[in-house]
Amino acid sequence: MIQRLRREWASLVVFSKREFIIWSSYRMNAWMWFLDVLLNTTVVFMLSLMTRDSPLDFAPYGSNYVTFVVLGFCVHYISWTNLGDPFKRVARIYWGGTMDLFLLSPVSYLTPFMGIMFRSVIDDYPRVVLSLAFGGVFFGAAYSASQLPLAVLFLALILLSTLGIGLISASSFYLLNFKQNTEPVRFLLQDVIVALAAGYYYPITVLPRSLQVLGSFIPHTYALDALRRLVVPGGNLTTKVLPLQHLLPWTPITTDIVVLTAMTLIALPLGVWMYVRGIEKARRQGTLTRWQ
Amino acid sequence: MAESSAIIRVNGVSKAYRGLDVDRKESGIASWIKIATRLTSNRAQTIRALDNVSFQIAPGEIFGIYGANGAGKTTLIRILSGLLIPDEGSVIVDGQSGIDAIKDQISYISTNGWMGLEWQLTVRENLVLYGHIFGIPASDLAPRSDLVLETFDMAFARDKHISELSAGMRQKVTLMRGFLLDRPILYLDEPTVSLDVQSQAALRDVLVDAAQRQGKTVIVTSHSPAALSICGRILMLHTGRAVALGAADELARPLAGIAALHLTCAGHQTAVSSTELRDGLLDHSRVRDVQVAEANGRESTWHVDLLTDSAGGAVGELIDWFIAQEIAILGMRRSDLSLQEVYAHHVSAAQHVVAVEGQA
Numbered sequence: 001m002i003q004r005l006r007r008e009w010a011s012l013v014v015f016s017k018r019e020f021i022i023w024s025s026y027r028m029n030a031w032m033w034f035l036d037v038l039l040n041t042t043v044v045f046m047l048s049l050m051t052r053d054s055p056l057d058f059a060p061y062g063s064n065y066v067t068f069v070v071l072g073f074c075v076h077y078i079s080w081t082n083l084g085d086p087f088k089r090v091a092r093i094y095w096g097g098t099m100d101l102f103l104l105s106p107v108s109y110l111t112p113f114m115g116i117m118f119r120s121v122i123d124d125y126p127r128v129v130l131s132l133a134f135g136g137v138f139f140g141a142a143y144s145a146s147q148l149p150l151a152v153l154f155l156a157l158i159l160l161s162t163l164g165i166g167l168i169s170a171s172s173f174y175l176l177n178f179k180q181n182t183e184p185v186r187f188l189l190q191d192v193i194v195a196l197a198a199g200y201y202y203p204i205t206v207l208p209r210s211l212q213v214l215g216s217f218i219p220h221t222y223a224l225d226a227l228r229r230l231v232v233p234g235g236n237l238t239t240k241v242l243p244l245q246h247l248l249p250w251t252p253i254t255t256d257i258v259v260l261t262a263m264t265l266i267a268l269p270l271g272v273w274m275y276v277r278g279i280e281k282a283r284r285q286g287t288l289t290r291w292q
Numbered sequence: 293m294a295e296s297s298a299i300i301r302v303n304g305v306s307k308a309y310r311g312l313d314v315d316r317k318e319s320g321i322a323s324w325i326k327i328a329t330r331l332t333s334n335r336a337q338t339i340r341a342l343d344n345v346s347f348q349i350a351p352g353e354i355f356g357i358y359g360a361n362g363a364g365k366t367t368l369i370r371i372l373s374g375l376l377i378p379d380e381g382s383v384i385v386d387g388q389s390g391i392d393a394i395k396d397q398i399s400y401i402s403t404n405g406w407m408g409l410e411w412q413l414t415v416r417e418n419l420v421l422y423g424h425i426f427g428i429p430a431s432d433l434a435p436r437s438d439l440v441l442e443t444f445d446m447a448f449a450r451d452k453h454i455s456e457l458s459a460g461m462r463q464k465v466t467l468m469r470g471f472l473l474d475r476p477i478l479y480l481d482e483p484t485v486s487l488d489v490q491s492q493a494a495l496r497d498v499l500v501d502a503a504q505r506q507g508k509t510v511i512v513t514s515h516s517p518a519a520l521s522i523c524g525r526i527l528m529l530h531t532g533r534a535v536a537l538g539a540a541d542e543l544a545r546p547l548a549g550i551a552a553l554h555l556t557c558a559g560h561q562t563a564v565s566s567t568e569l570r571d572g573l574l575d576h577s578r579v580r581d582v583q584v585a586e587a588n589g590r591e592s593t594w595h596v597d598l599l600t601d602s603a604g605g606a607v608g609e610l611i612d613w614f615i616a617q618e619i620a621i622l623g624m625r626r627s628d629l630s631l632q633e634v635y636a637h638h639v640s641a642a643q644h645v646v647a648v649e650g651q652a
Contacts, residue, residue, distance in 0.1 A: 007427060014424040022412045098408030100375055104395045105425045112425075177327055184324050283391075284377045286309050286341075286367065 011107045015115020023122050033123065037130045044069040045139035047201075058203055060236030060252075061228040064142055070135035071227050072200035075158055075220055077127040081120040082162035084190050086170035087183055089116045094173065097289045099282075109279055110272065113170070147230040150253070154230070157260040158223035160268055165189060165219075167271025174278030174287065193218050200224075205241050216243050219263045226256040298348035299477065299509050300372065305381035307342040307367050307532075341367040343532045344381070349511065351476075354503045356523030357513040358635060363529040365513035366402075369481050372511065373400045385477065401470030402481040403463050409454045415441070415465055416450045422469050440468040443498060445491075459486040467495065477509045478502060484519045496522045517631035528635050536638040544634050546641070550580055551602035552633060553610070556623040559592040564617060566594055573598065576613060578606040581636065593622065599633060 023029065048065040061068055090113060093099050102112040135141030169185040172178045197207060197215030204215055204225070215221040225242055229235040229252065237253055244259060245252045282288045342364045349355045357365050370376040372383055374391030385394045410418055416437060423433040441447045444464045454462060463486045470478065478499070484492045500522050502508040514520055526543060528536040536543050559566065566584045573582045573596070580599040587593045600606045614621055 011425050014421055018410065018413065018417075018421055021417070022410070025412050093408075096408045100370075100400065100402065101408055101422065102425070103375060103391065104373065104398070104400055105422075106396070106427050107425060178324065180323055184321075283375065286307070286370070286376050288375060 008107055008111050011105075011111050012115050012118075015112065016118040019116065019119040020122060023119055029123075033127075034130070037127050038134055040073065041066075041070065041131055041134040041139060044073075044135075044201075048139070058232075060239040060241060061203055062232035062234035062236075064140070064232055064234075066135050066139050066141040067143060067232045068203075068228060069201055070131050070141050071231060072198075072224060073131045074128045074155075075198070075223050075227070076200050077124045077131070078155070078159055079162045079190065079194065079220060081117070081124040082159060083166045083169065083194075084186055085117055085120040086113070086163075086166035087173060087186055088181075089113060089120075090170045090173045091179070091181070092116065094179070094288075095290050099279075099288045103279070103283075103288070109276055113275070142233050143231050144233045144235070151227055151230045154223050154226045154256070154260070157257070157264055158219055161219035161260055161264040164264060164267025164269075164271040167275050168267065171271065171274035171278040174282040175274055177287070189218060194220055197221065198224065203241075213243055219260055219267075222256040222260045222263075226253055226260075229253065297350055299351040299386055300349040300511075301382075301384040302345060302347050302372070303382050303384075305342055305345045305368070305371055305378045305383060306340070307364075307371065307376065307378050309339045309341055310337075341532050342371070342378070345527075345529070345532075345534045346381075347527055347534065347537055349509060351509055352503055352507050353525065354499060354510045354512070354523045356520035356526040357511065357529060358515070358517070358520055358526050358631060359513075359529035360515060360635075362531070363515075364532040365515075365529060366481055367532075368529065369400075369402075369479050369511065369513050373398055373479055375400070397475060398477045398479055399470045399473040399475040400479045400481075401467055401483060403466050403483060403485055409462060409465055411454045414451050414453055415446065415457070415468075418454065418465060419469060419472055423472055426473055428472065436472055436474075440471045443471065444468050445494065460488055460491060463487060464491065471498075476507070478511070480510070480512045482514055483512060484514060484516055492518060520631065526631070528638050530635075530639045530642060533642065535642040536635075540631065540634075543631075543638070544629055547599075547629055547634060547637055549602055550599050550629065551606070552627045552629050553596075553598040553600055553607065554625050554627060555594075555596040555598065555614075555621055557594040557596060557614070558620040558622055559586060559594040562617070562619045564619070569594065569596070569617075569619070572617065573613075576610070578609055581633075599629075 044066055047069070051065050058065065058068055093102065093112065093116065098112070103109070105112075132141070132143070136143065165185070169183060169189075172183045172185055176183070178184070193214055197204065197211045198218060198220040199207070199215070204212055204221060207215070221242060225245075229237050238251060240246050240252050242252070242255070245255045248255045248258075250258065279288075345364075345368065357368060359365050367376065371378050372385070374383075374385075374389075374394040383389060383394075386397050388394060388397075410421065413421065419437045419440070420433060423437065424430075428436065437450075438447070441450055444467060446461065446464055446468065449457060449461060454465065457465070463483075467480075467483060470480070480499075483495060487495065496519075499510050499512070503510050512519060512523065520526055521540075523540070525537065525539050527534055528543070557569075562569075564572070566586050570582055570584045573579050578601045580601070582599070583597040585595045585597075587595060598610070600610065611621065
């Protein structure tokens with residue numbers, strides 16, 4: 001078992017090296033990537049200037065709009081990779097014709113897929129750190145570190161729950177034969193529900209009730225609620241705002257932890273199971289790779 | 293061959309594909325609905341890729357699978373490797389079945405679509421990457437990489453990116469990647485497609501060496517007769533069915549009384565068309581089969597390939613026929629029957645059997 005885990009880890013490291021070589025071979029990428037994060041943070045700063053003297057209330061999420069949105073960016077970048085990328089990576093394996101080789105290698109079904117995702121990890125995860133840094137250094141964002149372990153827990157939960165949904169999205173490539181650039185799971189969640197109801201730029205309380213209920217079905221809502229309460233200075237830990245927080249008897253943070261954990265425990269195993277089923281189906285149908 | 297000594301046993305394997313064609317111009321919600329509808333409909337076409345194929349392969353044998361495009365060669369080799377699950381029948385490799393048991397025994401080399409070479413990496417980086425993924429210890433990887441680079445005469449290209457290589461060189465990299473693994477069974481799917489004549493000959497030498505000196509079992513699929521010239525036995529596939537199996541001379545035995553004649557004629561000086569020439573020759577009692585190809589240069593010539601009776605006097609009668617038609621023969625030579633001609637005979641015989649069975 002230990003030997004097998006070591007082999008999987010060694011393969012992941014090799015895949016990661018490959019993705020880094022490929023990523024860094026496009027030198028303009030690094031500059032554009034840096035500029036992109038800086039510009040996004042600048043836009044948020046401009047918006048914050050507009051709202052600074054207005055009577056807008058971000059309660060219970062403190063009063064610093066730049067911090068509020070920068071945290072939104074952090075969740076967005078994680079989600080962009082973990083939820084949005086798996087389908088594209090499976091498509092790349094399929095169109096590149098490498099699935100045969102990966103299946104004949106001693107590594108598990110998931111390792112090559114996780115390794116190839118490393119390209120997006122390189123591209124998106126550092127944006128989280130850069131956004132926090134740009135916000136803090138140039139645009140007046142302030143962060144409260146008093147609840148840092150809890151904040152890290154929420155980052156881990158949003159990372160795992162979105163990865164689970166990403167796996168469900170990826171499995172549709174083989175399981176449901178969606179061979180185009182898009183598929184319904186990612187489209188509905190990322191392009192519709194997350195875009196409308198996650199509240200990257202605004203508190204979910206400004207949305208109509210129906211959209212707030214819709215937002216209850218995505219992990220982003222709970223991660224953002226908790227992170228903003230914990231990290232934005234002046235965040236309130238007791239005022240309930242989300243529909244489920246009103247329904248359940250616990251504190252808002254406890255509700256967020258319970259719901260996010262439940263979403264992770266459902267989405268991650270389901271995603272893995274569906275992905276493996278999809279590969280087995282492709283082995284029966286003869287649709288593992290484009291080239292056969 | 294005694295069944296107990298076989299390293300690969302294939303018993304009654306059949307495979308059908310259910311056609312789910314995807315129109316790349318369509319995307320988004322419309323295509324999702326269309327795909328979902330197709331998934332639940334019974335209108336999808338079924339293509340029978342393999343039909344009740346059985347054979348055994350002995351350890352150390354070089355075994356060929358020959359057939360035209362769409363005959364089922366790639367489907368068969370993918371089933372042998374465990375990548376594809378057959379609808380019926382079984383494949384036993386070294387006493388085991390299932391991809392997890394089979395994959396440690398085989399090296400599967402497919403040159404279809406360059407099988408995922410990494411274009412931004414160098415040749416050596418490609419080898420190292422896949423060596424690591426396949427669990428070759430780091431200490432063995434460098435010497436093994438050097439060995440395969442030397443074997444395939446590619447040492448000069450070790451630090452070149454895949455994008456800088458010609459099609460044939462890229463194909464050599466896919467071959468090298470397969471030979472990097474020291475496995476007892478080698479599967480090669482169309483290994484000579486982009487290789488020049490010299491490289492094809494060199495590959496054949498490598499395969500013979502792998503079988504004779506290292507005791508490896510080699511299975512090669514190809515539609516090229518030259519690629520299979522090293523094979524001890526050849527399985528001939530046609531539209532998914534095994535139409536013949538045996539050594540090259542055994543396969544040619546039913547055609548013992550047939551000779552191959554290759555004529556070059558002056559097409560531009562004759563009154564008949566190439567089609568009329570073909571039809572006329574097919575009516576000749578000494579002719580079994582004929583192919584006519586036109587070469588349209590400044591002066592058009594016809595290349596006529598004939599299968600004739602090898603009994604005495606046949607060639608003379610045919611020359612008389614050409615003189616009677618006032619067609620000038622510019623050149624003539626006899627040759628042994630090619631694998632393609634033997635294949636055509638077996639396909640024709642199999643189709644005749646099917647037709648007779650259909651009438652009965």
